[in-house]
Amino acid sequence: MNDRSVSSAELEGFRAAVESLKLYRRADLNDPEQGTSLIEELYVDPLPQDDVFKTVLRPHTTFVIGRKGTGKSTVFQRLQHELRKTPACTSAYLDIKTLFESAQPDQALVARLEERPDALPRESIERLALYREFLKATIQQIREELKKRIDASIWERVKERFTGTYAELFEDLDALLDEASEDRFLSVIGVVDTRVQESFSQAASSENESGIGVALSAKPTIKVEAAAKAAARQEASSRTAFTDILIRAFNIKELLERLKKLLAAIEVRHLYILIDDFSELPEEAMSVVVDALLAPLNNWSDEFIKFKVAAYPGRIYYGEIDRTKIDEVYLDLFYLFGTSDVTKMEEHATTFTRRLVEERLKRFAKCQAEVFFDGRGEDIWNTLFFASMANPRILGYVLHFAYQNQLIHGKRIGVRAIQEAALKYYEEKVASYFAAGRFLHETFAERCSIFSLKELLEQIVARARELRTHKSGVFEKIGGRPPTSHFHVPATFEALLSTLELNFFLTKYFEMSDRDGRKVSVFALNYGLCQRYTIAFGRPLGEREFRLYFVERVFDYTPIVHAFLEHNQEITCDACGVRQSFDRLEALRLYGMRCPSCHEGTCVVVNLSRKYAPMLETIQEELLLPKPELGILQTLHSEDEPKRPAYVAAELDCSYQLVGKRAVRLEQRGLVKRLRDEHDHRILEITELARNSYFSSPEGQQLDVEEAPDTAEEGNG
Numbered sequence: 001m002n003d004r005s006v007s008s009a010e011l012e013g014f015r016a017a018v019e020s021l022k023l024y025r026r027a028d029l030n031d032p033e034q035g036t037s038l039i040e041e042l043y044v045d046p047l048p049q050d051d052v053f054k055t056v057l058r059p060h061t062t063f064v065i066g067r068k069g070t071g072k073s074t075v076f077q078r079l080q081h082e083l084r085k086t087p088a089c090t091s092a093y094l095d096i097k098t099l100f101e102s103a104q105p106d107q108a109l110v111a112r113l114e115e116r117p118d119a120l121p122r123e124s125i126e127r128l129a130l131y132r133e134f135l136k137a138t139i140q141q142i143r144e145e146l147k148k149r150i151d152a153s154i155w156e157r158v159k160e161r162f163t164g165t166y167a168e169l170f171e172d173l174d175a176l177l178d179e180a181s182e183d184r185f186l187s188v189i190g191v192v193d194t195r196v197q198e199s200f201s202q203a204a205s206s207e208n209e210s211g212i213g214v215a216l217s218a219k220p221t222i223k224v225e226a227a228a229k230a231a232a233r234q235e236a237s238s239r240t241a242f243t244d245i246l247i248r249a250f251n252i253k254e255l256l257e258r259l260k261k262l263l264a265a266i267e268v269r270h271l272y273i274l275i276d277d278f279s280e281l282p283e284e285a286m287s288v289v290v291d292a293l294l295a296p297l298n299n300w301s302d303e304f305i306k307f308k309v310a311a312y313p314g315r316i317y318y319g320e321i322d323r324t325k326i327d328e329v330y331l332d333l334f335y336l337f338g339t340s341d342v343t344k345m346e347e348h349a350t351t352f353t354r355r356l357v358e359e360r361l362k363r364f365a366k367c368q369a370e371v372f373f374d375g376r377g378e379d380i381w382n383t384l385f386f387a388s389m390a391n392p393r394i395l396g397y398v399l400h401f402a403y404q405n406q407l408i409h410g411k412r413i414g415v416r417a418i419q420e421a422a423l424k425y426y427e428e429k430v431a432s433y434f435a436a437g438r439f440l441h442e443t444f445a446e447r448c449s450i451f452s453l454k455e456l457l458e459q460i461v462a463r464a465r466e467l468r469t470h471k472s473g474v475f476e477k478i479g480g481r482p483p484t485s486h487f488h489v490p491a492t493f494e495a496l497l498s499t500l501e502l503n504f505f506l507t508k509y510f511e512m513s514d515r516d517g518r519k520v521s522v523f524a525l526n527y528g529l530c531q532r533y534t535i536a537f538g539r540p541l542g543e544r545e546f547r548l549y550f551v552e553r554v555f556d557y558t559p560i561v562h563a564f565l566e567h568n569q570e571i572t573c574d575a576c577g578v579r580q581s582f583d584r585l586e587a588l589r590l591y592g593m594r595c596p597s598c599h600e601g602t603c604v605v606v607n608l609s610r611k612y613a614p615m616l617e618t619i620q621e622e623l624l625l626p627k628p629e630l631g632i633l634q635t636l637h638s639e640d641e642p643k644r645p646a647y648v649a650a651e652l653d654c655s656y657q658l659v660g661k662r663a664v665r666l667e668q669r670g671l672v673k674r675l676r677d678e679h680d681h682r683i684l685e686i687t688e689l690a691r692n693s694y695f696s697s698p699e700g701q702q703l704d705v706e707e708a709p710d711t712a713e714e715g716n717g
Helices: 008-022 048-057 072-083 096-102 107-114 122-152 154-163 165-180 186-210 225-250 252-264 283-300 333-337 342-364 377-388 392-405 415-430 432-437 444-469 491-502 527-532 544-551 558-568 582-590 613-617 627-638 645-652 656-668 688-694
Strands: 062-065 089-095 213-215 221-223 270-276 305-311 327-330 486-490 506-513 519-525 569-573 603-607 672-676 682-686
Touching: 008 342, 008 392, 048 062, 048 072, 048 327, 062 072, 072 089, 072 270, 072 305, 089 096, 089 122, 096 122, 096 283, 096 656, 122 165, 122 252, 122 270, 122 283, 165 252, 252 270, 252 283, 283 305, 333 342, 333 506, 342 377, 342 392, 342 506, 342 544, 377 392, 377 415, 377 527, 392 415, 415 432, 415 527, 432 444, 432 627, 444 486, 444 491, 444 519, 444 558, 444 603, 444 613, 486 491, 486 544, 486 558, 491 506, 491 519, 491 558, 506 544, 519 527, 519 544, 558 569, 569 582, 627 645, 627 656, 627 672, 627 682, 627 688, 645 656, 645 682, 656 672, 656 682
Parallel strands: 062 305, 062 327, 089 270, 270 305
Antiparallel strands: 213 221, 486 519, 506 519, 569 603, 672 682
């Protein structure tokens, strides 16, 4: 234990260090005094030899996959910093969600155009607007990156004075930007209309020729499968031809060729386009972005364009992108550190957690980490790993809450303080997911689907609490309360748990073979959730047999998941309405979910929440809000004072421009006040109307888990 007091400078340094870990997406890691970037100094790669960074640096299209806070944007910052030192490369960062929203054409105008027989369809107009916004944003970002390169290099500034190369390039880029803003596609409307009509007539002809097959039997049936396939092929070819026409109308390919030639003048051979917020797009928008932009440009660019795409696990659409020709980098716990040995995984993850904290404190507080902590170092770092699951942003929040609870009161941070900070993080940042889900502007069925997962989580937590008093030979060897924070299910159930994992209620911990030799996925409950419901975390140490603790049969939650599916999932035909049993789901998937009863409709899986449906039915429709607007209200509600849009954006992992636009809508509904502070900066404040409408009832926030008397002695973790 370190007995010396923590100085005020060290305290301020600690605060700055944890704030840097909490930083969202594009917040730069800069030296406040020098104004220079600290990214190279502070970057800590999760893997030895900077393997993640070096993989992303390769001139390949790469998907960087991880949940919020895993460091995707930090990797992007490190990449761009390195590219500024590489003469043959430059980059452009695109917030694809903001770009997509800004590319949406005026809906009233589109509606009027749709009334004309010779007008482009809505989908085509939206794609053309997307092409334009994409190219404009790319050119603007290239200008910014080249400007940073010049400003950072004295030699480049000297050369510029004598040659004027960059000045000429900027003029040419501006001219290209002006051209990208012109409406150059109206003259092809008639061509598009004729071409599409021809495609549709071909599809109808093909259907007539191949779709008249009659099977003679006691019950004659008409076979239409061949016709359906032919129609699908024609539809796909029509879509391809249609896209080609739209691309030629805007001629994005030609404009990119000109951009390539302009950059070649300064010997730039590779353009890295960094796509952030990809998985925040709606599913339909995601497919438009990939089909209209990423896949064609990735295939056309002749090694010029290399995309780097930040995405969430399980929420990726690849379209025509050939996955065998791209790199995929995963940043979540198991995919980063998982090996054949769970102990090694935990060691590697704990080491990364420690390196991350030590490097930040060394730079900002200019002292060793031990100055701020109380207790055995091994216990501190293990607990910080459990509390954050090696997620840098969660780690920043946990340390931030520990700073508020301990350090500013003259107390050091011990294991108990970390546990309390993890609990606060869970209650403020994680548990609110279901409370907000009540008011989400989605269909009743979709909101029911969200709350069906709450039912599943409640059953999992209830089982973990029940196992605290379970009697078995293994449990009897454990002193105190046995850890029951982990469970396992067959790998086939992972998709069902993905939403709970994406929102940090669970984390995939490891893959193992259970006692029966099946491959199973081990999940860990959120550490703060375990503190809230008094569940001991981790596994016993010491005994050799504890190496397989997570796959003890009592932790097999397959029956829980299976019972949930039987009770909460309905599989019904969208044509005849016949309900199929859950055990037929895999067979239905093999046949494209075609209804076995009517042979015409498609079977649709719907998650129901019979428990929470009555509560959801009481929510007035006028209270429903889109996810970003609910997030703004939640963030402002959790604060004691008005906040700037940039702060709200940091909490929501989106751009401040998006927050600004949505705040205008909320103000119009009387839910937010848009004010100015003493520095004339825009600030946002939640109104009493919003507090009373959305946050006056605690219903939905906590899990409905029996609060049994808790007298057992605390166990491991």
